Amino acid sequence: MDTHDSDVARPVLEGPDIARVLTRIAHEIVERAKGADDVVLLGIPTRGVFLAQRLAAKLEEITGRKIPVGSLDITMYRDDLRMHPPRALARTEIPGDGIDGRLVVLVDDVLFSGRTIRAALDALNDIGRPRAVQLAVLVDRGHRELPIRADYVGKNLPTSLRETVKVQLAEEDGRDAVLLGAKPTAPAGER
Amino acid sequence: MSKILIRGAQVLGGEPQDVLIDGDTVAEVGTGLGAEGATVVEADGKILLPGLVDLHTHLREPGREDSETVLTGTRAAASGGYTSVFAMANTFPVADTAGVVEQVYRLGKESGYCDVQPIGAVTVGLEGKKLAELGAMHESAAGVTVFSDDGKCVDDAVIMRRALEYVKAFGGVVAQHAQEPRLTEGAQMNEGVVSAELGLGGWPAVAEESIIARDVLLAEHVGSRVHICHLSTAGSVEIVRWAKSRGIDVTAEVTPHHLLLTDELVRSYNPVYKVNPPLRTERDVLALREALADGTIDIVATDHAPHPHEDKDCEWGAAAMGMVGLETALSVVQHTMVDTGLLTWAGVADRMSHTPARIGQAEGHGRPVSAGEPANLTLVDPAYRGPVDPAGFASRSRNTPYEGRELPGRVTHTWLRGRATLVDGKLQ
Amino acid sequence: MMRHLISAADLTRDDAVLILDTAEEMARVADRPIKKLPTLRGRTVVNLFFEDSTRTRISFEAAEKRLSADVINFTAKGSSVSKGESLKDTAQTLEAMGVDAVVIRHGASGAPYTLANSGWIDAAVINAGDGTHQHPTQALLDAFTMRRRLVGRDAGLGQDLAGKRVTVVGDILHSRVARSNVDLLHTLGADVTLVAPPTLVPVGVEHWPCEVSYDLDRVLPKSDAVMMLRVQRERMNAAFFPTEREYSRRYGLDGERMARMPEHAIVMHPGPMVRGMEITAEVADSDRCTVVEQVANGVSIRMAVLYLLLGGNEPAVTHTRPATERPAHTAFPDEEK
Numbered sequence: 001m002d003t004h005d006s007d008v009a010r011p012v013l014e015g016p017d018i019a020r021v022l023t024r025i026a027h028e029i030v031e032r033a034k035g036a037d038d039v040v041l042l043g044i045p046t047r048g049v050f051l052a053q054r055l056a057a058k059l060e061e062i063t064g065r066k067i068p069v070g071s072l073d074i075t076m077y078r079d080d081l082r083m084h085p086p087r088a089l090a091r092t093e094i095p096g097d098g099i100d101g102r103l104v105v106l107v108d109d110v111l112f113s114g115r116t117i118r119a120a121l122d123a124l125n126d127i128g129r130p131r132a133v134q135l136a137v138l139v140d141r142g143h144r145e146l147p148i149r150a151d152y153v154g155k156n157l158p159t160s161l162r163e164t165v166k167v168q169l170a171e172e173d174g175r176d177a178v179l180l181g182a183k184p185t186a187p188a189g190e191r
Numbered sequence: 192m193s194k195i196l197i198r199g200a201q202v203l204g205g206e207p208q209d210v211l212i213d214g215d216t217v218a219e220v221g222t223g224l225g226a227e228g229a230t231v232v233e234a235d236g237k238i239l240l241p242g243l244v245d246l247h248t249h250l251r252e253p254g255r256e257d258s259e260t261v262l263t264g265t266r267a268a269a270s271g272g273y274t275s276v277f278a279m280a281n282t283f284p285v286a287d288t289a290g291v292v293e294q295v296y297r298l299g300k301e302s303g304y305c306d307v308q309p310i311g312a313v314t315v316g317l318e319g320k321k322l323a324e325l326g327a328m329h330e331s332a333a334g335v336t337v338f339s340d341d342g343k344c345v346d347d348a349v350i351m352r353r354a355l356e357y358v359k360a361f362g363g364v365v366a367q368h369a370q371e372p373r374l375t376e377g378a379q380m381n382e383g384v385v386s387a388e389l390g391l392g393g394w395p396a397v398a399e400e401s402i403i404a405r406d407v408l409l410a411e412h413v414g415s416r417v418h419i420c421h422l423s424t425a426g427s428v429e430i431v432r433w434a435k436s437r438g439i440d441v442t443a444e445v446t447p448h449h450l451l452l453t454d455e456l457v458r459s460y461n462p463v464y465k466v467n468p469p470l471r472t473e474r475d476v477l478a479l480r481e482a483l484a485d486g487t488i489d490i491v492a493t494d495h496a497p498h499p500h501e502d503k504d505c506e507w508g509a510a511a512m513g514m515v516g517l518e519t520a521l522s523v524v525q526h527t528m529v530d531t532g533l534l535t536w537a538g539v540a541d542r543m544s545h546t547p548a549r550i551g552q553a554e555g556h557g558r559p560v561s562a563g564e565p566a567n568l569t570l571v572d573p574a575y576r577g578p579v580d581p582a583g584f585a586s587r588s589r590n591t592p593y594e595g596r597e598l599p600g601r602v603t604h605t606w607l608r609g610r611a612t613l614v615d616g617k618l619q
Numbered sequence: 620m621m622r623h624l625i626s627a628a629d630l631t632r633d634d635a636v637l638i639l640d641t642a643e644e645m646a647r648v649a650d651r652p653i654k655k656l657p658t659l660r661g662r663t664v665v666n667l668f669f670e671d672s673t674r675t676r677i678s679f680e681a682a683e684k685r686l687s688a689d690v691i692n693f694t695a696k697g698s699s700v701s702k703g704e705s706l707k708d709t710a711q712t713l714e715a716m717g718v719d720a721v722v723i724r725h726g727a728s729g730a731p732y733t734l735a736n737s738g739w740i741d742a743a744v745i746n747a748g749d750g751t752h753q754h755p756t757q758a759l760l761d762a763f764t765m766r767r768r769l770v771g772r773d774a775g776l777g778q779d780l781a782g783k784r785v786t787v788v789g790d791i792l793h794s795r796v797a798r799s800n801v802d803l804l805h806t807l808g809a810d811v812t813l814v815a816p817p818t819l820v821p822v823g824v825e826h827w828p829c830e831v832s833y834d835l836d837r838v839l840p841k842s843d844a845v846m847m848l849r850v851q852r853e854r855m856n857a858a859f860f861p862t863e864r865e866y867s868r869r870y871g872l873d874g875e876r877m878a879r880m881p882e883h884a885i886v887m888h889p890g891p892m893v894r895g896m897e898i899t900a901e902v903a904d905s906d907r908c909t910v911v912e913q914v915a916n917g918v919s920i921r922m923a924v925l926y927l928l929l930g931g932n933e934p935a936v937t938h939t940r941p942a943t944e945r946p947a948h949t950a951f952p953d954e955e956k
Binding site for chain 2: 705706707725726727728729730732733734736737749750751752753795798821822823824826827
């Protein structure tokens with residue numbers, strides 16, 4: 001995740017915007033998944049998990065059914081492991097009925113190079129065989145390095161590589177916001 | 192005959208004096224001696240000592256010439272200021288017959304760097320079961336007077352008693368390697384706090400002390416003298432002190448490494464610190480220094496134990512025990528005893544020359560530096576400071592625990608019966 | 620940075636907790652249909668075993684394979700080692716093959732330390748048990764088992780073992796498991812008591828961060844975990860204790876003794892057990908005995924260690940002991956200047 005001084009960062013989405021965007025995505029999922037009968041939401045730690053939980057709550061409001069939600073840690077599948085010290089692992093929590101034959105919707109905060117999603121697809125492969133996999137992200141900031149696109153996007157945010165995008169969520173950061181800032185030094189490998 | 196004038200040396204650490212060597216003898220000691228026809232050695236600030244005598248050297252020949260030979264070992268001795276060394280009997284074959292001791296004696300004569308006095312084994316093959324032909328070795332050309340199974344303990348009390356008694360007939364002495372074998376099965380290092388932590392088999396102090404206690408009592412009982420090799424514990428010091436106070440004829444030696452190093456070093460698992468008896472604790476080190484200073488321990492002996500590189504370049508358990516010591520002994524003694532104020536240079540001459548020569552009956556060695564005495568002399572620069580560099584050793588082996596360590600003092604000249612074996616630190 | 624795992628004493632509290640937390644995630648891989656992660660793809664790990672230990676070797680091998688490492692097993696028996704090849708030559712051979720890590724089991728205490736610090740080899744060295752010195756992954760798997768049972772799987776994340784009372788019973792003198800456990804459990808805040816006949820406690824134990832007792836019955840009611848160590852029958856011949864029967868009576872764990880332990884307390888054993896000697900079948904087969912769990916946990920712990928040492932460009936665990944020799948500061952007792 002980018003680190004930067006939030007004083008110079010400009011909010012592009014505030015709390016109410018994020019709530020609205022998630023509601024929209026929930027409706028889109030129901031629409032595209034024809035009722036979301038077999039949807040399993042898997043958030044990618046850290047903030048993707050909170051987004052997945054919020055989406056699940058909204059889907060439950062819409063459909064009146066319990067929506068399975070879990071987490072998928074992709075650390076061990078990253079393609080840049082050899083470029084950093086090993087990271088602490090996050091939790092992978094697959095809902096009880098598994099993912100076989102289901103529609104898995106991966107949920108993450110920011111879509112950037114696409115490498116995280118590539119790793120997530122590999123990780124899914126070792127866990128089961130979904131009917132289909134879709135991707136929901138809060139922000140798509142462009143600059144893809146792999147042929148990957150999101151099925152549900154909260155906000156398309158054209159950025160330059162000198163800029164940073166930071167998502168804050170109440171569960172982790174105490175408030176909801178998407179911040180656009182300037183990268184202070186050399187470009188770091190944001191996802 | 193050539194003349195050498197050593198000018199302005201502090202004889203035994205005293206006031207500067209000139210010493211004139213004529214041929215193989217000290218001709219004159221005084222001030223303002225004439226230099227006509229003599230090679231002059233300027234010895235300003237240096238200490239002149241009688242040539243050092245090592246009662247405990249492993250020259251390894253015959254049998255382990257890959258680690259040392261009589262020639263390389265005596266060159267190392269000359270480098271370290273020694274003019275006489277006693278060669279231990281644990282060679283291959285063991286020096287338990289007149290034939291083997293005469294061979295070592297003859298090789299020493301041929302080397303010319305240092306007198307070599309072979310030590311005979313106490314028991315056949317060092318096996319502790321049957322007395323070797325001690326009389327025959329004494330009567331041989333080698334004239335053996337010191338007997339030792341060093342490396343192994345004469346642990347059978349009856350054999351030890353007989354040996355002590357038997358050598359009285361010709362004034363010999365038994366030098367005991369005090370190590371109770373059952374208490375030291377699988378021993379790898381001093382038993383204590385560090386061994387408990389490192390999981391290395393313990394070599395308890397009591398295994399040394401119990402044998403020393405037994406042997407001084409045996410010596411008292413049969414009216415013999417006994418010499419204790421490489422005493423290493425504070426408890427051993429107390430036993431020897433008690434024995435001497437009782438009038439028992441016991442002498443004891445300490446190695447330079449037991450005056451300096453402790454078992455804390457074993458934490459590195461570096462086999463260069465593996466030695467028998469093992470490095471002990473700081474308390475032991477301090478007790479040994481004090482005992483050497485007060486005369487409870489009579490002498491410093493090196494236990495120079497060369498080993499080839501491969502026997503030390505391995506895991507601790509597989510490594511050989513022992514350290515080379517001839518070329519660093521005087522520096523370690525200066526560091527631990529002289530520079531600490533525990534011993535004067537005259538004291539060093541006593542502990543490293545006079546007394547070992549007396550115990551081993553090394554004729555012509557350990558004599559006073561005065562006119563008419565054999566010119567076996569060593570000149571030391573006590574102001575020198577420098578790291579130990581094993582690459583410069585004359586010994587064939589490099590297994591020194593002091594590599595890179597800053598030690599004081601350096602032997603610059605050694606004369607064996609007037610012939611310079613070492614000049615300005617270079618072997619001749 | 621820590622490149623090697625040689626001694627449990629080298630681990631800080633945070634390092635140890637990180638390893639336990641990582642192992643908790645690794646353990647979940649065992650529940651998946653595909654028990655494999657791509658993390659160490661292309662890395663070569665050698666299991667260099669100079670001593671027979673099928674259990675430890677297959678545990679490491681399972682961990683290595685689950686992380687997709689290439690595994691080479693090198694056992695001394697029947698190899699060049701038994702023909703007199705030295706540790707150094709073996710190490711240099713492995714180095715020439717370009718291995719990334721060496722898991723070493725050796726009968727000589729300190730052999731892994733020497734291998735790691737000798738300059739013979741660049742690979743990471745993981746100690747799988749050396750002589751009577753250390754067996755750090757065993758201590759980690761024991762701590763992991765205790766944390767799961769006494770604190771909880773999820774509740775334990777990020778936690779140490781502060782205040783837990785652990786009793787280790789048996790042949791302490793010859794046990795690398797005991798040494799490693801004392802070091803690690805102390806680091807994790809547990810209170811350790813060693814129980815053994817005095818003959819099987821090393822001289823110098825008074826400097827260890829633990830208590831020593833000769834009375835098992837007094838200690839049992841105050842134990843949250845009781846770890847029984849194997850006692851080899853041949854020790855009897857070296858007069859460490861008079862008879863097997865007397866040993867069992869005084870220091871063995873049977874059902875009656877187990878009943879004196881608190882309700883929640885567990886019985887552990889590093890295996891292999893000598894049933895009838897230090898532990899009765901009744902205790903070994905009870906559900907308070909964690910022996911089988913310990914085996915499963917061993918794989919998770921070893922995966923965690925391998926990942927944290929080899930998974931990145933540099934290890935994630937700090938090392939308190941420098942990779943070079945310790946300074947010889949204690950060698951000159953008189954030099955206070």
